[in-house]
Amino acid sequence: MTIVKEGKQKKIEHLKELIQLALAVVCLLALCSISFKANAAGTVGDRAQVSKLQAGRSVAADGAGTVGTADTATITRAVWDAFTPEFTDVPKSLKATKDVTIETNAPAGVKVTYKVSKDKYAAVDDQGVLTGKQVGKVTVTGTFTAQVEGVEETKTARFSIKITGKKKVYIDPGHQSKANGGQEPVGPGSSVTKAKVAGGCTGVSTKIPEYKFALTIGKKLKKALLAQGYDVAMSRTKNDVNISNVERAKKGNKSGADICIRIHSDSIGDSSVRGVSVLYPSTSNPYPVKKQAKKSKKLAKALINEYCKATGIKKRGIVVRNDLSGTNWSTIPTVLIECGFFSNPTEDKLLNDPDMQEKMVDGMVAGIDKYFGY
Secondary structure (H helix, E strand, O other): OHHHHHHHHHHHHHHHHHHHHHHHHHHHHHHHHHHHHHHHHHHHHHHHHHHHHHHOOEEOOOOOEEEOOHHHOEEOHHHHHHOOOOEEOOOOEEEEOOEEEOEEOOOOOOEEEEEEOOOOOEEEOOOOEEEEOOOEEEEEEEEEEEEEOOEEEEEEEEEEEEEEOOOEEEEEEOOOOOOEEEEEEOOOOOOOEEEEEOOOOEOOOOOOEHHHHHHHHHHHHHHHHHHOOOEEEEOOOOOOOOOOHHHHHHHHHHOOOOEEEEEEEEOOOOOOOOOEEEEEOOOOOOOHHHHHHHHHHHHHHHHHHHHHHHHOOOEEEEEEOOOOHHHHOOOOOEEEEEEEEOOOHHHHHHHOOHHHHHHHHHHHHHHHHHHHOO
């Protein structure tokens, strides 16, 4: 009996040892599984980090570029030192009111800001969109900024561009300080002649001569048109000149202008008469300006309507005149505006009032805009 009991006891102890060994193996396998998962997670994390670094690298054509994320991009020293900032496809000119986007050779990681030398003539925004404003010449400066291996550095580049007018207007302020009674043909090839420059009228109240009034309005009109993006030429810019009506027309023809505005004031024996009229050539005009008759009529209508709207001055209407040498020698659409009557005491004062003159000019500009479809 004693021998049998000892045998059973040994079997029980051996079984316990096997159970403990099995438990140890299970624990070991569990630990290995945990370690494998941790290593696998670490590998994925490393790969993700590498991907982020690769995503932050912008490679240029020559194989160099910027390193880092988009928010902390840094240009390598080699790339920055080799970089010469330039503007590409720069136009020689830009029309007023038109725009163009400035292109550069800046690589990834380089920020470009822009500035114009004279904001009177053009404007540029943060995106490099350059807009023409007024006839003139401007210099555009680009500042190229980058973080070069953690240090901010800049380079600059410049180009000049000419701002041209959206259209060109030729202004002919009537008369001059001294009349010229010499004769000249009323039109090309005509045997009929007229005085080269008549003396003009004088205000009954203000005593201001027509030639001074015409130049004052002409200069104000020029300034206003320039501000609206037009190019402007004038037959005269001072009173002490001797330029015949034929010479004025020829000067306008050569100016490259799209239209001609002749500025005058009216006068008549009846001091009660007042109002504005615009004269234009008709299709029956025997001279080359006949080709511009329809456009001249269109201009006359636009001019008088907007002028009267802006000033409140009585509208007398548009009138055909084929006997004006300054018109007949023209080869571009031409009108002559009689701004009002200097022979009317009230209108004379009104026409020579600076505030009213601003309204007159505003109306003329509006009429010109309407003619061109702006």
